[in-house]
Amino acid sequence: xxxxxxxxxxxxxxxxxxxxxxxxxxxxxxxxxxxxxxxxxxxxxxxxxxxxxxxxxxxxxxxxxxxxxxxxxxxxxxxxxxxxxxxxxxxxxxxxxxxxxxxxxxxxxxxxxxxxxxxxxxxxxxxxxxxxxxxxxxxxxxxxxxxxxxxxxxxxxxxxxxxxxxxxxxxxxxxxxxxxxxxxxxxxxxxxxxxxxxxxxxxxxxxxxxxxxxxxxxxxxxxxxxxxxxxxxxxxxxxxxxxxxxxxxxxxxxxxxxxxxxxxxxxxxxxxxxxxxxxxxxxxx
Amino acid sequence: xxxxxxxxxxxxxxxxxxxxxxxxxxxxxxxxxxxxxxxxxxxxxxxxxxxxxxxxxxxxxxxxxxxxxxxxxxxxxxxxxxxxxxxxxxxxxxxxxxxxxxxxxxxxxxxxxxxxxxxxxxxxxxxxxxxxxxxxxxxxxxxxxxxxxxxxxxxxxxxxxxxxxxxxxxxxxxxxxxxxxxxxxxxxxxxxxxxxxxxxxxxxxxxxxxxxxxxxxxxxxxxxxxxxxxxxxxxxxxxxxxxxxxxxxxxxxxxxxxxxxxxxxxxxxxxxxxxxxxxxxxxxx
Numbered sequence: 001x002x003x004x005x006x007x008x009x010x011x012x013x014x015x016x017x018x019x020x021x022x023x024x025x026x027x028x029x030x031x032x033x034x035x036x037x038x039x040x041x042x043x044x045x046x047x048x049x050x051x052x053x054x055x056x057x058x059x060x061x062x063x064x065x066x067x068x069x070x071x072x073x074x075x076x077x078x079x080x081x082x083x084x085x086x087x088x089x090x091x092x093x094x095x096x097x098x099x100x101x102x103x104x105x106x107x108x109x110x111x112x113x114x115x116x117x118x119x120x121x122x123x124x125x126x127x128x129x130x131x132x133x134x135x136x137x138x139x140x141x142x143x144x145x146x147x148x149x150x151x152x153x154x155x156x157x158x159x160x161x162x163x164x165x166x167x168x169x170x171x172x173x174x175x176x177x178x179x180x181x182x183x184x185x186x187x188x189x190x191x192x193x194x195x196x197x198x199x200x201x202x203x204x205x206x207x208x209x210x211x212x213x214x215x216x217x218x219x220x221x222x223x224x225x226x227x228x229x230x231x232x233x234x235x236x237x238x239x240x241x242x243x244x245x246x247x248x249x250x251x252x253x254x255x256x257x258x259x260x261x262x263x264x265x266x267x268x269x270x271x272x273x274x275x276x277x278x279x280x281x282x283x284x285x
Numbered sequence: 286x287x288x289x290x291x292x293x294x295x296x297x298x299x300x301x302x303x304x305x306x307x308x309x310x311x312x313x314x315x316x317x318x319x320x321x322x323x324x325x326x327x328x329x330x331x332x333x334x335x336x337x338x339x340x341x342x343x344x345x346x347x348x349x350x351x352x353x354x355x356x357x358x359x360x361x362x363x364x365x366x367x368x369x370x371x372x373x374x375x376x377x378x379x380x381x382x383x384x385x386x387x388x389x390x391x392x393x394x395x396x397x398x399x400x401x402x403x404x405x406x407x408x409x410x411x412x413x414x415x416x417x418x419x420x421x422x423x424x425x426x427x428x429x430x431x432x433x434x435x436x437x438x439x440x441x442x443x444x445x446x447x448x449x450x451x452x453x454x455x456x457x458x459x460x461x462x463x464x465x466x467x468x469x470x471x472x473x474x475x476x477x478x479x480x481x482x483x484x485x486x487x488x489x490x491x492x493x494x495x496x497x498x499x500x501x502x503x504x505x506x507x508x509x510x511x512x513x514x515x516x517x518x519x520x521x522x523x524x525x526x527x528x529x530x531x532x533x534x535x536x537x538x539x540x541x542x543x544x545x546x547x548x549x550x551x552x553x554x555x556x557x558x559x560x561x562x563x564x565x566x567x568x569x570x
Contacts, residue, residue, distance in 0.1 A: 210469040211405050216502070274482055276507055282500055
């Protein structure tokens with residue numbers, strides 16, 4: 001890569017720019033809607049060119065990274081298309097992949113090299129001010145090529161791009177990606193928010209007694225509501241399915257709590273032991 | 286206090302002993318079932334006397350702290366009663382209070398000064414080896430006197446005892462205590478375990494992609510299953526009620542996800558915003 005166009009100056013776009021600064025041979029360009037944010041990025045030396053005109057930013061870039069909300073991607077790609085070539089690598093950072101790939105792959109077919117990406121890095125903080133050069137170090141980045149549809153060159157070049165930022169690459173189909181993220185991210189996010197809202201509804205004075213356990217369990221509920229509404233709705237089938245699975249687990253516990261003591265103790269113990277055993281095997285990796 | 290009997294050499298009992306070491310004038314005594322654990326505590330200089338005979342440990346003690354599982358407390362108190370006097374302060378560290386107070390208060394009425402305590406400190410690690418002298422520093426300790434039943438002297442002396450270990454004291458009725466803990470601790474614990482078990486059931490390969498969000502949300506599921514089964518069953522009504530409240534929140538989200546886009550976005554946004562606003566107000570205190 002020689003010239004990278006980052007479309008969207010948020011936490012992820014900004015962190016890509018900062019991460020690429022270690023490669024002085026790479027020219028980094030930035031598109032955003034708000035001139036003041038672009039000026040800030042330029043003033044900080046994060047990019048060599050910034051503009052609110054997406055075609056100007058994309059022109060001559062070999063790599064284009066979509067760092068905008070999933071719902072905005074199609075119109076932005078349409079706008080940028082005239083400035084792309086069939087050799088332009090286009091990828092994105094969206095947290096859902098089926099909808100993105102379904103929408104963008106046909107638009108870009110033969111007009112650019114597209115593969116979906118999901119670098120699994122983030123923060124409760126948002127915006128350019130929260131960007132960090134090492135945000136992607138050791139993060140997993142899931143690429144979602146579609147068998148027989150995604151050009152191998154797109155996947156290869158996206159791999160090189162994300163590895164240059166420190167990511168470890170995994171590949172999943174867009175469908176499996178979305179199911180995986182529903183399980184480990186989207187449903188837990190809803191559960192964390194639901195726990196907070198449950199306390200607000202049932203016994204708000206209980207918040208005064210909350211400790212590190214409650215804070216950890218509900219930390220992700222501090223994420224940006226607008227971003228998360230979009231993620232949840234974009235992955236609604238997998239999220240609904242996961243939520244039903246979670247409700248099933250909770251109902252099983254209620255059932256045990258309502259049984260007579262003897263059998264319930266053993267069953268509850270095995271429910272909690274199964275969770276502990278599996279949880280204990282998760283490693284900081 | 287001059288002589289403190291700690292009944293139960295686990296994380297909490299051990300941490301009380303270590304915390305009292307800053308008061309050389311206080312004699313610390315320890316009861317446990319397993320001689321090897323008592324020998325370890327003695328060898329480490331944590332206590333001045335240790336025995337598997339509870340009456341020997343309690344004899345002459347002005348303060349007795351029950352640091353055993355809630356279900357074991359009644360028999361242990363019965364065993365120790367002959368060594369107590371009407372001026373002996375008896376308190377406990379149980380995570381549920383209604384059951385404990387209902388059971389112990391009548392047994393000890395007129396024969397010792399009893400008030401329930403719940404120091405809200407702990408760890409996923411258990412046992413004497415995990416004990417720390419500062420475990421209670423800045424922790425909230427909830428005392429649960431029963432109006433008109435608990436002698437004021439019991440509450441006053443328990444306050445002095447826990448403050449000496451660094452706790453901040455709050456008072457709640459046993460019933461309200463259990464409802465509060467269901468909300469901020471017991472239901473979140475079940476939710477964390479249920480999330481792990483949901484992933485195991487629906488898509489176990491998703492664990493390979495879990496990051497810091499999933500790890501934080503499920504951290505408490507690493508707690509000891511036997512201890513948590515007992516807590517949940519001892520507080521089954523409040524926990525069931527909380528779980529039903531949580532299920533109601535999750536069902537509301539499913540309902541929103543199944544609606545047509547327009548109204549769902551705003552409603553989902555307000556669900557997540559309510560949770561974020563409330564969560565953001567929780568402070569490390």
